[in-house]
Amino acid sequence: MVAAVVNGVNVDLDTELRDGDEVRGVHISSAEGLAILRHSAAHVAAQATQKLIPSAKLGIGPPITDGFYYEFDLPESLKPEDLQEIEKQMVLIIKSRQRFRRRVVTREQALAELADEPYKLRLIGADSSTEVLNPDVMEVGGSELTIYDNVDAKTGDTCWSDLCRGPHVPDTSYIPQNAIKVMRSSAAYWLGDQKQESLQRLYGTAWPSKEELRGYLDFLAEAEKRDHRKLGTELDLFSFPEEVGSGLAIFHPKGGIVRRVMEDYSRKRHEEAGYEFVNSPHITKSALFEKSGHLDWYSDGMYPPMHLDAEFHPDGQVKRQGADYYLKPMNCPMHNLIFSARGRSYRELPLRFFEFGTVYRYEKSGVVHGLTRARGFTQDDAHI
Secondary structure (H helix, E strand, O other), X not given: OOEEEEOOEEEOOOOOOOOOOOEEEEOXXXXXXXXXXXXXXXXXXXXXXXXXXXXXXXXXXXXXXXXXXXXXXXXXXXXXXXXXXXXXXXXXXXXXXXXXXXXXXXXXXXXXXXXXXXXXHHHHHOOOOHHHHOOOOOOOOOOOEEEEEEEOOOOOOEEEEEEOOOOOOOEHXXXXXXXXXXXXEEEEEHHHOOOOOEEEXXXXXXXXXXXXXXXXXXXXXXXXHOOHHHHHHHOOOEEOOOOOXXXXXXXXXXXXXXXXXXXXXXXXXXXXXXXXXXXXXXXXXXXXXXXXXXXXXXXXXXXXXXXXXXXEOOOOOEEEOOEEEEEOOOOHHHHHHHHHOOOOOHHHOOOOEEEEEEEEOOOOOOOOXXXXXXXXXEEXXXXX
């Protein structure tokens, strides 16, 4: 057991209880337990990194599916040998059985203690902003500000501290030293915002046992052999030419055959279900997405607008204002226009529209991944 749930809230095992509290334990192999294990491993990875690179500034470090990451502002990019040294240092920290100690602090105390950590200061100063609402931010967002200290098991001295709402495993020995691995590093923008600083993101994984780690690594090795990006090149199906741009696929003749077979199957099944095939253009005026509400919610994920149709007099005065046009990120508003293009009878209902609609979404460069996370793709899109 690595933590507890008291009255529906995840807490550390040493949390004091009151009469009437509803309590259950959190096993390390449960979904909650794995998240706590990996969050604690992220702290160990951050401590190890700052031990080896004292100038490293801390970003955020959440658990993620099958692992964790921690972001740093570093003087230079991490190299493969750096990752190996960080992992070795993590093992030493785990062996030392450092205790995770939670401290409630005031805003002023947190600002003073973390004065040398500029990114933590930003989080402390963020009230109910986007920074706090970001699901990857584990530092703040609870009912109170807390700092977790890694405490030396023999002397009781604080070895390292981090702003965090927790919870964590009782001590570092709960993280199996033979079931962790530093996987890779990559560039990442602070809180995913391309307007912010570029940081180094260190990825790792942690499991309850070395057997589970080995199983996970074997799974990754098998998955790499079947990576669709690799197969796309080997089988001459598609490519992503630099001349076209990131996340924009070009299908080769063999890929065109595969695509046609899939489209034929999809079209057949939709028509059998009573859907009517429609088509819509790739761009539209901004007013349509303003009316549908998409522009308010999805503008950050859309390509920038193109201002077209403006006309000017010879003296430079505006003759015609023109309009902003967007590459469409979805087909829904256009299908609504088909519905409203003429009067309808209840006898026509339900109307079923279907389209192979090519859409464009300005995905951040760090998340673009082959055909599964692209900036331009065709979807079999249906609406009732």
